[in-house]
Structure formats: C-alpha cells, structure tokens
Amino acid sequence: xxxxxxxxxxxxxxxxxxxxxxxxxxxxxxxxxxxxxxxxxxxxxxxxxxxxxxxxxxxxxxxxxxxxxxxxxxxxxxxxxxxxxxxxxxxxxxxxxxxxxxxxxxxxxxxxxxxxxxxxxxxxxxxxxxxxxxxxxxxxxxxxxxxxxxxxxxxxxxxxxxxxxxxxxxxxxxxxxxxxxxxxxxxxxxxxxxxxxxxxxxxxxxxxxxxxxxxxxxxxxxxxxxxxxxxxxxxxxxxxxxxxxxxxxxxxxxxxxxxxxxxxxxxxxxxxxxxxxxxxxxxxxxxxxxxxxxxxxxxxxxxxxxxxxxxxxxxxxxxx
Amino acid sequence: xxxxxxxxxxxxxxxxxxxxxxxxxxxxxxxxxxxxxxxxxxxxxxxxxxxxxxxxxxxxxxxxxxxxxxxxxxxxxxxxxxxxxxxxxxxxxxxxxxxxxxxxxxxxxxxxxxxxxxxxxxxxxxxxxxxxxxxxxxxxxxxxxxxxxxxxxxxxxxxxxxxxxxxxxxxxxxxxxxxxxxxxxxxxxxxxxxxxxxxxxxxxxxxxxxxxxxxxxxxxxxxxxxxxxxxxxxxxxxxxxxxxxxxxxxxxxxxxxxxxxxxxxxxxxxxxxxxxxxxxxxxxxxxxxxxxxxxxxxxxxxxxxxxxxxxxxxxxxxxxxxxxxxxxxxxxxxxxxxxxxxxxxxxxxxxxxxxxxxxxxxxxxxxxxxxxxxxxxxxxxxxxxxxxxxxxxxxxxxxxxxxxxxxxxxxxxxxxxxxxxxxxxxxxxxxxxxxxxxxxxxxxxxxxxxxxxxxxxxxxxxxxxxxxxxxxxxxxxxxxxxxxxxxxxxxxxxxxxxxxxxxxxxxxxxxxxxxxxxxxxxxxxxxxxxxxxxxxxxxxxxxxxxxxxxxxxxxxxxxxxxxxxxxxxxxxxxxxxxxxxxxxxxxxxxxxxxxx
Numbered sequence: 083x084x085x086x087x088x089x090x091x092x093x094x095x096x097x098x099x100x101x102x103x104x105x106x107x108x109x110x111x112x113x114x115x116x117x118x119x120x121x122x123x124x125x126x127x128x129x130x131x132x133x134x135x136x137x138x139x140x141x142x143x144x145x146x147x148x149x150x151x152x153x154x155x156x157x158x159x160x161x162x163x164x165x166x167x168x169x170x171x172x173x174x175x176x177x178x179x180x181x182x183x184x185x186x187x188x189x190x191x192x193x194x195x196x197x198x199x200x201x202x203x204x205x206x207x208x209x210x211x212x213x214x215x216x217x218x219x220x221x222x223x224x225x226x227x228x229x230x231x232x233x234x235x236x237x238x239x240x241x242x243x244x245x246x247x248x249x250x251x252x253x254x255x256x257x258x259x260x261x262x263x264x265x266x267x268x269x270x271x272x273x274x275x276x277x278x279x280x281x282x283x284x285x286x287x288x289x290x291x292x293x294x295x296x297x298x299x300x301x302x303x304x305x306x307x308x309x310x311x312x313x314x315x316x317x318x319x320x321x322x323x324x325x326x327x328x329x330x331x332x333x334x335x336x337x338x339x340x341x342x343x344x345x346x347x348x349x350x351x352x353x354x355x356x357x358x359x360x361x362x363x364x365x366x367x368x369x370x371x372x373x374x375x376x377x378x379x380x381x382x383x384x385x386x387x388x389x390x391x392x393x394x395x396x397x398x399x400x401x402x
Numbered sequence: 403x404x405x406x407x408x409x410x411x412x413x414x415x416x417x418x419x420x421x422x423x424x425x426x427x428x429x430x431x432x433x434x435x436x437x438x439x440x441x442x443x444x445x446x447x448x449x450x451x452x453x454x455x456x457x458x459x460x461x462x463x464x465x466x467x468x469x470x471x472x473x474x475x476x477x478x479x480x481x482x483x484x485x486x487x488x489x490x491x492x493x494x495x496x497x498x499x500x501x502x503x504x505x506x507x508x509x510x511x512x513x514x515x516x517x518x519x520x521x522x523x524x525x526x527x528x529x530x531x532x533x534x535x536x537x538x539x540x541x542x543x544x545x546x547x548x549x550x551x552x553x554x555x556x557x558x559x560x561x562x563x564x565x566x567x568x569x570x571x572x573x574x575x576x577x578x579x580x581x582x583x584x585x586x587x588x589x590x591x592x593x594x595x596x597x598x599x600x601x602x603x604x605x606x607x608x609x610x611x612x613x614x615x616x617x618x619x620x621x622x623x624x625x626x627x628x629x630x631x632x633x634x635x636x637x638x639x640x641x642x643x644x645x646x647x648x649x650x651x652x653x654x655x656x657x658x659x660x661x662x663x664x665x666x667x668x669x670x671x672x673x674x675x676x677x678x679x680x681x682x683x684x685x686x687x688x689x690x691x692x693x694x695x696x697x698x699x700x701x702x703x704x705x706x707x708x709x710x711x712x713x714x715x716x717x718x719x720x721x722x723x724x725x726x727x728x729x730x731x732x733x734x735x736x737x738x739x740x741x742x743x744x745x746x747x748x749x750x751x752x753x754x755x756x757x758x759x760x761x762x763x764x765x766x767x768x769x770x771x772x773x774x775x776x777x778x779x780x781x782x783x784x785x786x787x788x789x790x791x792x793x794x795x796x797x798x799x800x801x802x803x804x805x806x807x808x809x810x811x812x813x814x815x816x817x818x819x820x821x822x823x824x825x826x827x828x829x830x831x832x833x834x835x836x837x838x839x840x841x842x843x844x845x846x847x848x849x850x851x852x853x854x855x856x857x858x859x860x861x862x863x864x865x866x867x868x869x870x871x872x873x874x875x876x877x878x879x880x881x882x883x884x885x886x887x888x889x890x891x892x893x894x895x896x897x898x899x900x901x902x903x904x905x906x907x908x909x910x911x912x913x914x915x916x917x918x919x920x921x922x923x924x925x926x927x928x929x930x931x932x933x934x935x936x937x938x939x940x941x942x943x944x945x946x947x948x949x950x951x952x953x954x955x956x957x958x959x960x961x962x963x964x965x966x967x968x969x970x971x972x973x974x975x976x977x978x979x980x981x982x983x984x985x986x987x988x989x990x991x992x993x994x995x996x997x998x
Contacts, residue, residue, distance in 0.1 A: 114870050127485065127568050129916050132869075134566040138620070167477045167644040168623050177643050236677075241684055249471070249670060249681055249688070253647060350672040352646035360474070360645050360672075363864065 091386050102378045107152065110367045111145045117165040117365040139165055152371070162368035166361070171372040174357060179339075181252050182346075182353035185272055186338045192277030193284055194331065201288025202320060208293060216285060223282025228275050232348040235271045246271055250351040272349045276342050280334070287330055291323040298322075325395050332388035336380035340373060456978065457993050459663045463652050465996055468664035470988075471688040473678045475645045475671015480628045481607035482560050482567035487693065487986070490604050492648050492669055494988040496543070496633035499606030500534055500553070501598065503984035505715065507785040507894040509598055510990075513537055513548065513608065513634060513657075515584070518597075529593030529939045534601065536584040540657040542610045543638045550580040553601065555611035564619035569605040576600055595939050596895040603985045604892060608634070636662035636992035646671055656992065663995035676700060682972040683710040689996075690979065691972040692987055697837070698772025701970070710974040714773050717983030718784040718891030718899065719967035721775065723761060723845075723884060725754060725959055728922045730829075730881045737911040738874075738881045741922055747824050748883060752809035754959035757884075759802040760848040761962055763795045769844070770837045775965030781902075782952040783966060784983070785894045790949045793956045793963075802852040811853070819853035828883035831859040831875070833866040838886060841964065856884070871914050878915040880922075888967050894984040896948050897935070903928045903955050923960045 117139075118132045136142050140151065152162060161171040204213040240248040247268050254264045295301065296319050304318045305311070343355040350356075354373055361369035411425055459465070476484075476492025484490040500514040509517045515535040518524020524533045540548040557578035560567040567573075577589040578600070588600055600606065613632055617625035631639050634657065637650030648669045652662055670688070678691040683704040694701065694712070701712050729743035747753055763777035779793040811819040811826060819826045830846070832838045839860055846856040859882060861875045866887070874881050891899040901907050901918040905925065909917035931951045938944040955961055969983055979994040981987055 114865050114868060114873050116869055118869075128571055128574075129914075130563055131566050131568065131570050134563050138566060138623070163623070164644075168480075168483065168628055169644065174644060178646075241680070244685065247687055248677070248685070249673070251647070251670065252643065253641065253649065253668075347673060348677070350670065350677075352643060352672065356672055357645065360477075364477075365864075 088386075088390070091389065095382050095386070098382060099379060102382075103153065103375055104149065106371060106374055106378070107149045108145065110371055111148065113365075117141075117367065135165075139163070152368075161372045164361075164366055164369050166364050166366040166369075171368050174369060175354065175372060175376070178352055178354045178357045181250075181351060182340075182355070183338060185250075185269055185346075185351055185353060186276065186342055188269065189273045189276035189280065189342075190331075190334070190338055192273060193279075193281035196277070196281045197284035197288055198320075198327075201285045202292050202315065202323075204285070205289045205292035205296060206315060213289075216289075220282040220285040223278050224286075226279075228279050228342065228345050229348060231278070232271070232275045232345060235275060236348070239271060248349060250349045252352050268349075272345050272351055275348075276345050284327070284330070288323070288327055291326050292319060295319050295323040321395055325392055328391050328395065329388050332384045332391070333381065335384045336377045339380050340377040455993070456980075457661070457995065458978075458997075459660055459995050462654070462656070462660055462662070463665050465663040466665055468667045468994065469688045469690075470667065470669040471678045471681055471691040472669055472671050473673050473675050473692070476642075476648055476669065477644045478628065479631045479639075479642060479648065480625075481605075481609065482556075482565070482569050483622075483628070485568045488671070490607075491692070491986045491988045493607055493631065494635070494986040495637050495648065495650050495667055495669065495991060496631040496635045496639055497607035497609060498633065498635050499603055499608060500536070500601040501603070501606070502989045503603050503894055503982050504990075505980060505982045505984075507787075507984055509602065511537070513540060525597065529595065529597070530590050532588040532597045533581070534586045534588070536586065537657060538584055540634055541655055542612075542634055543632045543653060544610075544613075545655075546610065546612055548608075548610075548634055549583050550586045552608055552611045553586045554578050554580050555615065556608050557600065559609070559614060559618050559622075562619045565622045567622075572599045572605045593937060593939050595935075595937075595941065595944050596893075596897055599893070599895075603989070637664075637667045640666070658992055661992045667991070679704050679712075679972050682974060683707065683712070686710065686974055689974050689977050694970045694972055695774075696970075697770070698774050701774070701972075702772075704972075708975065710972055710977075712773070712970060712972050713981060715969040715971070715981045715983045716784055716786075716966070717969055718782070718894075718896070719888055720778070720781055720783065720891070721841075721886065721888045721964045721967055722781055723886050723962045723964055724880065724921050725757060725961070726880055726883050726885075726921060727924070727960065730883060735911070739879065739922060741908055741910060741924070745883070747821075747826055748828075750809065751958075752805050753811070753826065756802040756805045756852060756854070757849075758959045758962055759796055759798045759805070760845065760852055760854070761964065762797040762844055762848055763964055764797065766841050766844055767965055770840050771965050774970045775837075775967060778963040778966050779956060780952055780963045781955055781961050782891075782896050782899060782948060783963065784891070787945050788896055788948050788952070790952050790956075792949075792953050797848070799848055799851045806852060806854075813853045817850075817853060818855045826854040827857070828854065829857045829859055830884040830886070831861060831866075831877075831882045832886040833863040833877075834860045835863065841886065869914075869916065876915065878909045878917075878920060880909070880920050885920075886964065900932060900935070900948060900951055903951060903960065904932050905929050921960050923955070923958075925954070925958075928954055 118135050140148055155162065164171055164174055167174060200216050204216040207213055236248045239246045248271065250268050250272065254261050256264050301314060301318055304314050340354055340358065343359050345351065346353045346355040347359065358370065358373045472488055472491065474488045476489050478484060478489050479493050479496070481490065481493040481497050484493050498512045501509045501511050501517060504510045511517055513536060515537045516522060518532050518534060520527065536550060536553065542548055557573050559565055560569045560573040563570065575591060579587050581587055601608065610632055613627040614625055629642060636653055636656050638653045640649040640651050642648050650667045652665050656662060675694050675696050679694050679696055679701060681687045682689065682691040684707055686709045705712055725748055726739060726745055728739045728741060729745050730739045732738065732743055734740040734742050763779065767775055767777040777795055779795050780790050783789045806819055811821045814820050830842060832842060842858045846858055849856045865873055865875050866877050868876055869878065870876060877885060877887055889902070902920065903923060903925070904919055907917045907919035908922045909915040909920050928951055931947050931954070935944050935947045938947060969981060971981060971987065973979060976996045977994065978997065980990045982989055
C-alpha cells in the first residue's frame with residue numbers, strides 16, 4: 083500500500099468536503115422556516131425582539147457571508163452556537179455522542195456478529211432448510227420498519243410482561259453492578275430492534291457474496307489440493323467474499339455516529355438522531371449543520387478506510 | 403345580575419354578612435366564574451382567596467424521586483429566554499416569580515410576602531402603582547439573600563432590547579423602583595387594570611442579580627448560569643442535557659416549611675405524546691406527563707388499568723375557524739387578502755350567517771376531541787368570568803339552505819349555489835394534524851348539503867405556523883377563504899388575546915404579516931370597545947366589555963369557536979398536584995406530594 087495513494091486520497095477529500103458543506107449550508111439557509119418562528123406566533127413577544135435576535139445570530143447577513151463565518155469558525159474548531167439551546171453545538175453533540183455510540187454501536191456489532199456466520203452458513207448450503215429459514219427471517223427482518231418492531235417489543239416486554247423499561251435514561255443513579263444492569267436492561271429493546279433490522283439486510287448480502295466466490299476456480303483448486311472444507315471457507319472464500327461486505331459496513335459506520343432517528347424517538351434514547359430531528363423541527367440550523375457535516379465527513383473518511391481495507395483483504399486490488 | 407346587584411353582594415361580604423364562598427357561589431349561579439368573583443372581591447377591597455392548602459406532608463423531603471415526562475424536553479433554562487412551555491416549565495423547577503396563578507385565576511404569593519390589594523396599600527387608587535412586599539429570609543440556591551435589588555435587576559435585564567428577552571413586553575413599559583430592601587414598586591404610564599404581569603407567573607420568574615449582572619444586554623447569551631440555573635425554588639439544579647433531561651435535588655433551605663416533599667426531580671424529554679401517556683397511565687414508569695394531545699378515546703383506554711388518571715385543566719386556548727373579510731384571490735400591490743379588497747362572496751352577511759349554521763361543534767367534540775375539547779362558539783371563554791352566554795351553538799343545515807335561498811344564492815346544475823356569476827366555493831386551510839383534518843371533513847360535508855363547495859387544504863405545521871415572509875401558505879398570510887388553528891391565551895387576562903379584532907392590528911405586507919388581526923376585520927365599534935377595556939379599572943365593567951367584543955366578532959361571524967383546548971396531562975394515582983391553566987405546569991411544584 084503506497085503512502086502516496088493515501089495522501090492523494092486525503093487531498094481529494096478536502097474539495098469534496100468543501101463542496102458538501104456548501105450544498106448543506108445553502109440547502110439549510112434556503113429551507114422554509116425560521117428558528118425564531120415561535121416568537122412570531124407569540125403575542126407577548128414584540129417583533130423587535132425577533133429582529134434583535136436575528137441580528138445577534140447573524141441571520142440577516144447574506145448566505146455567502148454566513149457560510150464564510152461558519153467555515154472560518156470551523157477552522158478554529160468552533161462548530162457554531164445553537165439558536166435554541168444557546169450553547170455550543172460541539173457541547174450538544176458531545177452530550178449525545180456517548181449514548182449513540184453505545185446503543186447504535188452495540189446494534190451494529192450485534193448485526194455483524196449474527197449476519198456473517200448466518201450468511202456464510204446459508205451460502206455454503208444453498209437451498210437447504212437452514213438457508214430457507216435464514217432467508218425468511220432476513221426478509222421479515224428488513225421488511226418490518228423499526229417503528230413497528232419497536233412498538234411490538236414495547237407492548238410485549240414493557241406493557242404485558244413488565245420486564246423492561248421503554249424510556250431510555252442517560253443518567254442512572256444506581257452504582258456498581260446495578261448501574262450496568264440498568265443500562266443493559268434499557269438498551270436491550272433499542273439494540274435488538276436496530277441490530278435485527280441491520281443484521282437482516284447484511285445476512286442477504288453476505289450470503290450472495292459468499293455464493294459468488296464459492297464457485298470460483300481458485301476455490302475448486304484449493305479444495306482439490308486437499309485442504310479441509312472448513313479451512314477453504316474461512317481462508318479462501320470468506321476473506322474474498324468480505325470485500326463488498328466491508329464496503330457496506332464501512333459506509334454504514336457513519337450511522338453509528340448520526341444515530342437512528344426513528345428508534346431513538348421511540349425509546350427516547352437521547353442520541354444524536356433525536357438531537358438532529360428536534361433541531362430540524364425547531365429550525366436550529368447550526369446544530370443541523372454540525373451533525374450533518376460530521377456525518378458527511380465520516381462517510382468520506384470511511385470510504386477511504388474501505389479502500390485501504392480492500393487492499394489488505396485482496397492484494398489483487400492495486401493502489402494506483 | 404347587573405353591576406349594582408354585584409356591588410350589593412360585595413358590600414355584604416365586606417360587612418361579614420356573606421361568606422366569600424357564598425359570594426363566589428352566587429356569582430357562579432349567574433355565570434360569573436370563581437376567578438372573576440375572586441378578582442372582583444380583591445379589587446373591591448376583600449382579600450384574595452387563599453384556598454385551604456391540601457398539602458399533607460409534615461416534613462421536608464423523604465418522598466423519593468419525582469419523575470416528570472415532557473414529550474418535548476426543555477432546551478434552555480433561562481426563564482427570560484424561554485418561549486415555549488417546555489422551557490418555561492423546566493425553568494420553573496428552579497426559579498420562582500413573586501406570585502403565581504392558581505387554577506381559579508387567583509394570585510398565590512411565592513416570593514411576595516402578600517398579594518398587593520387596595521387595602522394593604524399595594525394597589526394605588528389611580529391604577530398607576532403596584533407595591534410589592536417581598537418575603538424576607540429567602541435565599542438563592544448559592545446562599546446569597548434574595549432582595550429588592552434582584553427584582554429591580556430583572557426589570558433592567560428584561561427590558562433591555564439587546565438582551566432579547568422574550569419577556570420584554572411585560573417589562574418595557576413599566577418603571578420599577580426599590581423602596582427598601584424588601585419593597586419594590588411597579589409604576590405604569592397609564593391606569594392599568596391588569597397589573598399582575600411583571601414579576602408574576604410564567605413571565606415573572608426571577609433570576610439572581612449577582613450571577614447575571616455581568617451578562618445584561620448583548621452579552622446575555624454568554625452567561626454560564628443560563629445553563630446552570632441558581633434560583634430560589636424548591637429544587638436545586640443538578641444536571642441538564644438540552645432536549646433530553648433536567649434533574650434537580652431538594653432545596654434544604656426552601657423558604658416554605660416542610661416543602662418540598664420529593665428528594666429529587668427529573669424532567670425527561672423526547673418521544674411522542676401517546677407513549678408519554680402510556681409511561682404514566684399504563685406502566686407507571688413516570689409520575690406525570692405533560693400536554694397530551696392525544697385522542698380522548700386512546701387516553702380512556704390507557705386509563706383503564708387504574709394506574710393513573712388524566713386531568714383536564716381549563717385555560718383559554720381556542721381552536722377556531724376564521725372567515726376572511728378580504729379577497730384572498732386578487733393581488734393588490736403585491737399582496738393577496740389586502741385591506742383594500744372585500745371578499746367576493748363572504749362579504750355577504752347572509753353567507754356568513756349560513757356558514758355559522760354549518761359548523762357542527764357538538765359532533766366535532768363527540769367524535770374527535772372528547773374531554774380534551776369541549777365545544778364552544780365563543781372565541782373568549784376563559785377564565786369563566788369572560789365566558790359569554792350569548793352565543794349558543796346552532797347547527798342547522800336546513801336553516802342555512804333557507805337563508806341562502808332567500809338571499810338569492812341559487813343552486814346550479816352542479817349543486818353549488820351561485821349569484822351574479824359568483825359561486826360559493828371556498829378553500830379551507832389548516833395545519834396537518836389528524837383531529838384538524840377530521841374537523842375539516844365534518845364541516846365540508848355539512849357545507850356540501852347547503853350548496854357550498856369547500857376545497858380542503860392542509861399545510862405542514864412547520865410551514866403553516868412559520869413567519870416565513872416568502873411562503874404563501876402561512877396562517878398569518880391567510881391566502882384562503884377559511885382557516886382554522888388554535889390560538890393560545892397565556893394569561894388570565896384577555897388583553898393581548900382580544901387584539902385579534904383590532905383594526906390596526908391587521909396582518910399585512912407592511913407589517914410583514916406580524917399583525918395579530920388575521921381576519922383583517924375592520925370594525926370601528928370593535929376598536930372602540932377594545933380601547934375601553936384598556937383604560938377601565940373596574941374589573942366588572944372590563945369583563946363586560948370583553949364579552950361585548952367577543953359577541954361582536956362571533957355574531958358578525960368573523961371567527962367561530964370550535965372547541966376549547968384545555969391542558970391535558972396524566973398523573974399516577976398517588977400523585978397530588980394542582981395544575982393551573984393560567985400558569986406553568988410546574989408552577990406549584992413545591993406543593994406536589996404523593997399519598998403514602
């Protein structure tokens with residue numbers, strides 16, 4: 083892997099990120115709505131206050147000037163100032179990030195841990211009973227939206243059985259083991275909902291990818307050399323078959339940061355996703371800009387990581 | 403009952419011949435509610451009612467945690483910046499005003515030693531001065547004493563336009579002065595009947611001078627205390643994650659004995675109203691859930707488990723129908739619905755009368771809102787002292803047909819009435835919200851039977867309620883014939899609420915559609931009545947004027963009340979809490995407790 087390649091990729095990232103930020107900023111600036119709308123409908127607030135606030139937050143400046151201010155501040159590590167909460171965007175994001183990373187991260191791991199073995203097994207025995215069962219579940223899994231499965235889980239485990247809480251709380255007062263137990267208990271439902279949803283799609287993907295590879299000549303060669311079936315699958319097939327899977331997982335990684343909006347709303351998980359949706363609803367553009375831009379950066383970065391991983395998984399892919 | 407009779411009764415109360423309660427009951431019998439009765443007594447020199455406290459705990463704390471669920475969490479905790487209920491309710495965990503409004507619309511002292519009256523010298527006879535005596539020995543959460551300086555500071559802070567406080571309207575036109583360490587006067591430029599605005603209720607929460615003095619005006623957004631409140635309230639700040647969670651712990655030095663009952667309080671935000679109701683009524687995970695805009699049918703089903711109950715608190719918010727008085731389909735000087743135009747068909751009073759007969763309030767209540775929306779034709783219905791008895795609900799399709807037929811509106815081949823080539827075709831807009839679309843359908847169906855064709859339009863709420871000047875679909879532009887939404891009344895005084903009928907308040911291009919009069923009704927008579935209310939110090943006469951103004955608007959079919967929108971909340975079976983429709987949900991938090 084050449085260092086040049088990585089540097090070149092990194093340099094290409096800069097104009098693409100600039101382009102993304104310009105598009106995002108322009109879209110948000112032109113979208114209908116105003117962060118101080120609520121003031122306009124409130125008879126007790128005179129229009130001067132709104133005008134003063136708009137001026138204070140620079141909303142009356144032309145778009146290009148506001149973009150320039152934003153970009154300049156960002157260079158200095160300042161992500162902006164929330165109109166609604168009157169605090170730094172970075173503080174808001176940092177408050178939400180740990181929960182998102184834990185909950186969505188756990189669900190991603192769950193998805194991968196389930197999907198890879200199930201997908202590989204299903205592919206090695208195509209059209210067997212196991213394959214058919216796995217396929218059926220995968221279909222059900224990704225055709226049911228998370229708001230539906232979430233609601234079903236709440237009705238069964240919270241309302242009927244009363245086993246699990248359905249309101250997620252970031253502050254658990256308990257200490258020691260009880261602290262972890264409470265956290266696990268409240269995470270079970272959101273993690274399951276998300277993990278199964280993502281896992282289901284991944285199973286299908288892994289299966290078809292393995293099926294493609296397993297028929298290739300080099301696999302037959304390996305088998306005819308007398309290498310054990312298990313070794314052929316793990317060493318020769320899975321490694322190659324994982325390339326497209328890596329792409330998929332790598333491109334899904336930014337989701338771990340940006341959260342799962344629907345699931346977070348259902349279980350009141352105070353993650354980035356719910357921050358994004360409430361900020362959008364209240365037209366809090368600096369926050370929306372912050373969250374979406376970080377996601378965009380992550381997509382670009384993980385693309386690069388995926389590229390690098392290709393080379394490690396399959397040296398035939400040359401870096402030029 | 404007329405003015406003289408009321409005065410006779412007040413005399414009896416003063417002389418001790420009639421109990422306060424007896425007076426209130428007599429008033430209620432003739433349709434004047436308890437709040438007005440209370441206020442009549444106060445301004446007539448009888449002390450304001452202090453209903454016996456129902457608070458039972460005999461020591462501070464020991465009640466465990468109090469868990470509140472707001473489906474929109476507070477996003478900031480400075481009461482002067484708090485525009486939404488969620489932020490005001492969150493601020494109120496820590497901050498207190500001088501006085502709060504109880505459910506009956508009476509004032510209850512918080513940081514004031516007593517409620518100002520004419521008798522105790524608190525209210526001047528000319529209506530120009532209010533003198534507040536402050537409670538002594540109150541400390542801020544950091545131990546510093548609360549004094550008159552803090553009160554004066556809040557006025558200076560809020561009235562400064564550079565601070566951009568949302569409470570500015572309550573403070574900018576008054577003069578506040580310190581008399582001594584524990585006395586403050588509020589002076590008005592003209593006699594002011596509604597004197598209990600500055601330092602009272604939602605907009606009256608007081609912040610400490612010693613922590614905010616350096617952050618007045620343009621620097622207001624930088625105050626660290628904006629995010630870490632230090633107040634005088636029953637709970638002290640612990641942690642805040644905007645939009646998600648606010649937590650507090652019991653204030654061991656709270657200025658009222660044996661309060662508060664709970665050791666800690668948390669207000670969790672996020673999610674939706676139905677699941678919030680579920681977390682209280684069905685699983686009991688939370689003690690209290692706020693503002694449940696959920697169909698009554700669902701609430702009743704959730705209540706069946708017996709773990710909690712729904713409480714409906716009357717206020718002044720009204721879901722109402724507006725009939726445009728101007729022409730929304732002709733553009734004049736770059737604006738539609740211009741004051742220079744007249745509505746082509748709705749300007750016929752007979753058409754308006756017919757429209758009024760086609761609104762089936764009763765069905766709308768029965769089939770859509772249930773307990774959460776009692777039917778009313780009035781625009782102003784609360785506090786009960788302002789509720790007019792002159793506007794009965796009448797739904798009668800035959801009569802509407804009759805009126806239109808007589809006025810010369812004949813049905814054409816398509817079943818739609820027309821006259822002089824103008825058809826009775828209206829566009830009726832509202833925001834996207836299930837109960838609203840159902841209401842639209844009920845009204846459209848009735849209108850169809852009377853030969854009026856209504857085209858329904860629904861606009862996404864974030865556009866409809868925005869003030870975006872470039873968007874033609876906002877409710878303030880009113881570029882349709884009919885529209886419907888809820889207007890809120892934040893205080894037990896209708897002063898600002900009734901501005902919606904004042905000519906000069908018309909929403910136009912010139913004021914960027916920020917005027918409060920959305921129907922653009924131009925009525926010299928309404929203007930005259932409104933001016934009367936502004937100067938009238940006698941609460942009885944003032945209430946009568948407001949009722950007259952309401953009747954004028956209703957009887958000219960400028961607007962039509964559809965249903966009341968009371969505050970609906972859910973609480974667990976053991977929780978005792980008094981919610982006032984005239985103040986924050988958390989305004990009385992110090993007195994909340996649970997039965998053992």
